[in-house]
Amino acid sequence: MHNQSDLLLNLAWLIPLFPFLAFAIIPLGVYRNRKLSHGLVIGAISIAFLLSQIVLWRAVGVWSIEHTLAYESPIIHWLSSGYERFGLGIYIDPPTVVMLFVVPLICMMTFIYSVGYMNFSVQVDPRYSRFFSYLSLFAAGMLGMVIFNNLLAFFICWEILDICSYLLIGFWYEKRPDLDRITPQEAGLKAFIVTKIGDLFFILGLMLLYAEIGSLTYSVIFSHETLEQLTHTPFLGTDMATVIALLLFGGAVGKSAQFPLHVWLPDATQVPTPALALIHAATVVSAGVFLIVRTFPILQVADAGVLAFEGIPFVALIGAFTAIFASVVAVAQNDVKRGLAFSTISQLGYMVAALGIGAYVAGTFHLITHAFFKALLFLSSGSVIHGLEHGHHHAHEHHEEHEKWFDPHDMMNMGGLAKRMPRTYLAFVIGGLALSGFPILTSGFWSRDNILVQAWAGNLIVFWTLAITAGLTGFYTMRQLCLTFAGEPRTGAAQYAPESKPAITTPLLILAAFAVGLGWISIPEQLPVVGGIVPNWFHHFMLSTIAASEHVFDSTPMLIGAGLSLTGLLMGWLVYGYKPLKASEIDRIEAVMRKIRLGWLYRAAANHFYLDSLYQNGVVWAVLKLADLADWFDYGQPQKRESDGQIVLVKRHGVVDGIVHNAGRVGNLVSQAANWIDATLVDGLVNLVGATGRHVSADLDAFDLEIVGGIVNGVGEVKFLGGWIRHIQTGKVQFYLLIASVTVLVLIIGFFAIIFLPI
C-alpha cells in the first residue's frame, strides 16, 4: 500500500472539476458566444487529459516500484449519520488508471470532432452551446465515477451519466419520428426509464451493502474481512455477497444494455453522432462494465451457482446470450448507426461474459480496446452520414429531383463512398477490422482472443457462443463496409457526398492509431514469433491488486476464434463485396430468406424480435392503466357530461376522496335533519308555549329573516314557519350551541373515560 499523501496523485481531485466548471459556466451567459463555449469545453477536457496523464504515469511509476497500487487520498468530510462519518476521497488502483487513459482521450477526440460536426451544417444549431455544455457534464460524470473512492459517489456520477444521455438523446426534441421509429424525446425518456430499472437493482445492492458493512468506501468493502463477512452472512437462501453481486450486476445490465434491458440503446442512435460515440464507447455503456470491474472482488466471492444454467454463472449467461442475440439482430439492420448499436450490445455481452467467468483482465482489456474502435466506428459513421446529407443537398441543387423521403442513415442509400470519402473510408475499415478482430494486426483481436482463451478454459458453452458471435461479427462488419463503401453509388446523395473537414477526420485517424496499436500491450508472452517482443504489461498491471488466476495461453481457442472471424469476413465479402449491391436491389440475405420462406424470421431479426413492442404494449400499457386506476380510486378526473344541451364538467370523487367528501355531506345532512327537527318539533313546542308572542310586528319579522336567517346557515326554510314569532328564533341559536356543547362534552368525557379506564 502506498499510504503517504502523494501530491501528484492528489491532482486527480481536479480531473473532473474542470469539465464540470465548463458545464456550469456555459449556461450562465457564455452560451451566447459559440466559439467561447466550445473553446471552454475543449480547454477543460484538455486540462483533464493532461492531469490524467500526470496521475496515470505517476501511478504507473508507483506501481513499478511497489508492485501494487491502491492509493487513497486524504478524505474530506461529506456525510454523517449517527456517529458515523462518511468521507469523500479519491482512489487510484489499476482499473482507475486504465480508465484515466481511455476516457479523457476519447472525450477529447469526440469534443474536437463535435466542433467540426456541429459547424458542418449550413444552419448552425441554435442550441450549439447547450450541446457542448451537456458533453462537458458527461465527461465530468465519467471522470468522477472513475476517481472517487466510494460506491456512493460512483452512483451519483452514474446517474449524472443517465441524465446526460437523457438530455442528449432528446437533444433534437422537435424532430418528428422517422417512419416507424420513435422521436428523439421518446427515445431519451425510454433510455432514462430503462436504465433506471437497472439502477434500482444497483441502489438496492448498494444499500444492502451499506446496511451490512456500514461503509461504502472501496478500501473497506473490498477488504478481506468484509468479503469474509459477506460470504458468511446468509440471506435469501444464499449468502449476502451473492445477492449484492447480483443486484449490482442488475445495474450493469441496465447501463451496459444487456438483455433484457438492452432496448434503449438502439433508439439512442437518435442522439447527435459525437454524443453517440460518447454513449457507446467511452461513457454510459462502459460505465456498466466498469461497475462490474470495480466491484469484481464481490463478484469473485459470490456463489456462481446461484441462477446458473448448465454450469454457466448467471452473469456469463446474460453476457453470452446478449452477445449472440445482438449479433444476429445486427446482421439484419440497414441503418448504419443501429447496426453499430447492436454490435455494441454484442461486444458488451462479450465483456460481461468474460467477467462472468472470472476473466477479469480480459474483460477489462476488451472494454478499453472496444472503447477506441467503437468510438472510431461511430465517428466515422457520423462522417458518412454527414457526407450523405450534404450530398443529398447537393444532388437536389443539380438535378431538381424531388425525393419525398431520404434517410441518410440507411445503408441502402449509400454505396461507392470509398472514392468520395477516402479518409473516412480508411478510418471505418480500421475500426471495422478491429471490431471483427482481424488477426494479429488489430487490438480487437488481442482483447477478444484473451476472452476466448479464458472461456475455453472455463466453460465450453460460453466459448462456442462467443466464437460463433465472432464469426457473425466478421460477417456483419463486412456487410456494413461493403454496403457503405463498395461498388457504385446507389443514390444521388452518395454520388455527391463530400469528404469531411479535418476537424472531423483528424480525430478519426488518431483513434484509428489506437484501435490498431493498443492491442500490443497485452500480447501473451508465450505466443510464438510476436509474443514477448512487447511485455504483457497490461496483464501484470491489472493483476497486481486482484487475485485472479488467468491467462493460460492456448493456441486452439485462438485459432478457432481467428478462423471464425476470418470466415465471417470472407462470407460477408462473398455476399456483399464480390458483386456489390445495385440500386433498388434488396438485401441479399433477405432475398435468400424469402426464397426459403423464412422472410418472417429476417423481419423479426430486423425488428429486434419485437421486444420493443412487447414492452410498449405490455409493461408500459399496464403501468399506465394502473396509474389511471389509481387515479380513479383516489379522486377521479372531472368528466364531461351533457345537461340541457350544455357540456358541464362534473366533479367525480374517487373512493378515497369520496369517503372524505361524503363524510362532509353526511355532516351537512345531519345538520339539515337537526334543523328540520328543530323547525317542526321544537319550534312547534315553542310556538305553543309562546303563543302570546304573535303580536310581534312584521317589521321585526323582516329584520329577523334577513339577519338571523343569514347567520344561522340552513335556516333558509323559514318559509315553512310562515311569519310566526320570529324573535324566539334567537333561542334556536342558543339551542344549537347547547346541543353542540353537550356533544363535544360527551365526546371528551368518552375519550378520557376510555383513556383513563385501566383497560
Place this chain on the structure above:
Amino acid sequence: MSLSILSVTLFAPLAGALLILVIPREDKRTIRSLGIAFAILTLILTTIIWIGVIQRGAGEMQFVERYPWISQFNIWFSLGADGLSAPMLFLTALLTTLSLFYSSRAIEERVKEYHVLFLILEWSILGVFLSLDLVMYYVFWEIGMVPTFLLIGVWGSKNRTYAALKFFLYTMAGSVAMLLAIIAVYFQVGTFEISDAVAGQPFANLPVAASIAFWAFFIAFAIKMPTFPFHTWLPDAHTEAPTAGSVILAGILLKLGAYGLIRIVLPMFPNQFAYYVMNVPIIPIMAVMSIAYGAMVCMAQWDLKRLIAYSSVAHMGYVTLGLCAAAAAFQLAKVGILPLSGDEFDAAAAAINGAAFQMFAHGIITGGLFFLVGILHERTQTHQLKALGGLANQIPYYYGITLVTGFASLGLPGLAGFWSEFFVFRGAVRFIPLAAFIGVLGVIFTAAYVLWKMVQHVFLGDLDEEKWGKLTDMEWWEKVTMWPLVILMVVLGLYPAPLLDTFNAATTTILQSLQTLLP
C-alpha cells in the same frame, strides 16, 4: 447575540403585520416594501439562529426562553431551537421572503390583507417550530390555519371556497384529536413541556390508552403531511391556492406534520409507533402507499399543479417511511434481535436524518416547482398539460431552471432530493427491508411522471406557434425568486454536510433518548 433572539425572531413578522395594518391600503408600495423588509429581517435572524445553534451544539435546545403563561395549568411560553428546528426556521423565513417578493408582482388585489395574513402565517409557523410547550404548539398550529384558509379562499382560483373549506375542516378534525391527546398527556405527566412529557413517557402502563393517544397525534400529523389515505384535501387546496400560497403550503405547512412526528410522536410514543410498524404494520403500509400509489396517481394527472400536489404526497411518504425504520429499530432492539448501537444506531439515525432532510429538501424543491408553475400560469393562463408543448426553445431559461428543479424532485443524485431518499432507504433496508424494496419502486414512477408529464408535455415536441409564439422568458424578479432555491438544491446535493450535520446532532439526541427506554 442577545439571549432573547428567539422571541425577537418570532415576533418580528407579527410586528410587521401590525405595522402594515396602520398603512393606508392605497399605498401598496409601502406595504410591499414593509412586508419584504420584515421577511428579510426574519430571514437574517433565523440564519443567525442556525449558526448559533451549530456553534452551541445542535443536539440540545439552545437560546431557551421560558415565561409563565397560564400558571394555573402549568402552561409556559417557552421557546427553543435545536438542530431539527433551526433549519426549518430558516426554510420558513426563506420561502416567506421569496413568496412575498414574487407576490409583489403577482398580487394586485387586497394587497394589504394579503401581506398581513402572510406575515401572521409566518409568525404562526415559526411559533410551531419554536415552541417547547404543547399548548403553545397547539395554539400556533391552530393560528396558522386561519391565514391559510383565507389565502386560499380569497386569492384562490375558481373553486377556491370548496378547497379552502375542505382544507380547514379536514385539518381541524385532526387538530381536535390532537388537542384531546395533549390534554390527556397533561393529566398523565402533569406538564405541557415537550421534553418533560417525553421523559415522562405518558401511558407507559396503559397500552390501549397509549394507542389512542398515539393515534390522536398521529392522525393529526398524518392529515397535515399528508399521508395516504388522508391526503385528498391537498390536491384541491393546491390547485386552487394562489402561487405563493401553494409554495408555503407545500414548502412549510406540510412539514409541520412531519416535524410533529419527529419531535413529539416518535420520542413520546416509541412503543406504540413500533407496535404499529412491526406488529400491526399499518404505518409502513401508509408510507409505502403514499410513495408508490402517490406516484401512480401523479402519472394519471393532466393538470400540472395537481400533479405537483400529488407528488408532495409521494415525497412526504419518505418521511413516514424513515420514521417507520427508526421505530422498527427501536422495536428490534427491545426484543433483542438487533442492538440499537454501532452500525444499527447509525442506520436508524440515517433513517431519521433522511426524513428530516426530506422536510428541507422537499420544501425548496416543491416550493420551487410551485413558483415555476405560477410563472408559467402568469403567461399561459393554464395548467393543462395537453394545452402546452414545445416550449423549450421559446423559453429556454425557464426550461433550464425547471429541468434542474424537476431532476431534484425525482431524486437525481447530485441534487438535494437524492439524499433524503437515500438515507431513508439506507435505514429502511436494514430494519424494514420489504417496505424499502416496494418503496424504491416509487423512484421509477417518479422519474416517469417528472420526465414524461412535466418535462415532455410542457417543453418538448412541437410548439404551437399561434398560441405560444409570443411567450416571454423569465423576468428578472422571477429569476431572483428561483435562484436561491436552485443554488440550495445544487449545493446541498453535492455537499450536504452543513444541513445534514445539523439534523444529525438532533437525531442522535432523539435516538439516545430512545436508547434509555430500552430494557
